[in-house]
Amino acid sequence: MSLASVQAFFAEHAPDITVIELSQSTATVAEAADGHGVAAAQIAKTLALRVGPEVILIATRGDARLDNRKFKDRFKAKAKMLDLGEVEAETGHPVGGVCLFGLPRPLPVFCDVSLKAFDIVVPAAGAINAAVKIAPEQMAALTGADWIDVCA
8 A cells, every 4th residue: 555655646746756666675774775776875764753743754864863952943842753553554654665755644744954965865665665766856845845954
């Protein structure tokens, strides 16, 4: 279902982008970088967080870490990762395949400015072996993401 929802998203909104499915897992940043032949930093990992009662998604470069002070300054709350059991229920995607695309319901989505260092980034695409290659600006535009600076 999750991979299908991402494929449907791109078919409708950006038919020029193809979902890439590999035979091996790309669930971790290291596996994804190896599988797609890019640097770990170029992987756009998506973090699923709870801010008060709300679930948000933030795409960051693969080697970035959340800066707790920047996050708290931006969201006026402490970052709280979703529990593994909550991730798929909230995003429609399995851990290792979470992305900003093909969500079952609208969620607030953000892209960290760290992604702007690259012409192309590689976010997951709804499965632990699927991804797309996309310009960060296009990813933000397609998903209605706001640009923020919350990483170290």
